[in-house]
Amino acid sequence: MATGLDGRHRDRNGRIEEKRGNTLVRTLRKEYGEDFLRDWRGNAKLSTVREETDMSLTELVRQHRRGK
Numbered sequence: 001m002a003t004g005l006d007g008r009h010r011d012r013n014g015r016i017e018e019k020r021g022n023t024l025v026r027t028l029r030k031e032y033g034e035d036f037l038r039d040w041r042g043n044a045k046l047s048t049v050r051e052e053t054d055m056s057l058t059e060l061v062r063q064h065r066r067g068k
Contacts, residue, residue: 021047021050023046024044024045024046025040025041025043025045026042028046032064033064035064036060036064
């Protein structure tokens with residue numbers, strides 16, 4: 001897999017690879033900071049967070065970076 005200019009992994013077709021729903025919050029914290037999704041337990045799955053917040057990972061990251 002190639003890495004794009006923005007550091008995200010891309011598949012062979014150039015499409016940005018998405019995080020899988022079974023990715024744990026604690027794993028995401030390694031990439032986005034220890035306070036990412038601070039109201040969620042570390043063993044919560046990304047699919048659960050997305051379902052309960054009705055937000056994509058991109059939206060969650062944007063919200064986190066804005067400090068909300």
